[in-house]
Amino acid sequence: MLLHLPTTVSEAQECMARDAVPIGGATLVWAGWQRDGFPEHAMSLRELPEANGIEREALGAAVVLHRIDDRVPEALRRAATSVGTGAVRRTATVGGNLVGSALRCLLPAALVLDARAVTLEPDGVYETDLSDALTKHHLLLGIRWREPIASGYRKQPAEAGGPPPLVVATAVHADPVGERRLRVAVRDGYDVLSATVPCDAGSEQALHALESTGVGTLPAAARDVVREQVSGIVAGLAGS
Structure with missing residues (x-):
């Protein structure tokens, strides 16, 4: 297997043209390759600047999970710290978790932030819907x-x-007219569902609205956890 480490977007596109397999931190694919055989070409984005940024409103796909800190919102930071062991977090990447993992521990956090995907295509870099980008790999x-x-x-x-x-x-985000909207995402088993509801009138307003969404169909124990989380975040907004 030839491992490519592109340092520019154009080099990464050249690797794509060779059908190089993206590997992230290789924590999820290595065992399968040992069993089924290694690809001819593989590609890591760990040397590509565009895939390594950590900002308040952006996170690169090649960032390893243990590097994620309070520069990003709490939901993403806590999601990253919850993944596996310290050894796993020093190797696993954002992109690998979102695209290659069946668990996708970062996905609920990304969904409530209403995150968009930045993708590399053969003809350029695009920003697109996150769910669509993940579905189409x-x-x-x-x-x-x-x-x-x-x-x-x-x-x-x-x-x-x-x-x-x-x-x-x-x-919680403020919409264009200043009203607050609560986003909730739940991973129940391997399924992830999400909903957006108003929350200006308090947690009971938000919880009542959630009952008419997919969140309202969750088992009672899961709904209890949702209630605790919603009540906590909305209560924390009082006076802000």
Whole structure:
């Protein structure tokens, strides 16, 4: 296997033309390659500046999870710290978690931030819908979002090797006319669902509105966690 380390977008596009397989931190693909055989060409974006930024409203796909700190919103930071062990977080990347992982621990946080995907295509760099980019397995350079007023993330405890733990992410943004909107994303098993509701009138308004969305169809135990998270983030906005 020939591993390519492009340092410019044009070099990365040349690797794409050779059908180089993106590997992220290789934490998810290595065992499969050992079993099934290695690709002829692979590509890591760890030397590409466009994929390595950490900003208040942007995060590169090649950033390893242990580097994610309080420069990004709380939901993303806490999501990153919840992934695996310290050794895993020093290797696993943002792009690998979002695109290559079945669990996608960062996805609920990205969804509540209303993040957009920055993708690399053969003819250029584009910003597009995150869910669409993940479904179509576009080459992810990073994600961008608008800074929230507040955000949070909670992963329930779970036994190793058992079902995926419940994840609830929340964020509040102000819309163009100044009204506050609450976004909630829940990973229940391997499924992730999300909803956006008004929250200016308090947590009960938001929780009542959530009942008519997919969140309202969750099992009772999951809805209890959602209620706690929503009540906490909305209460924290009082006076702000």
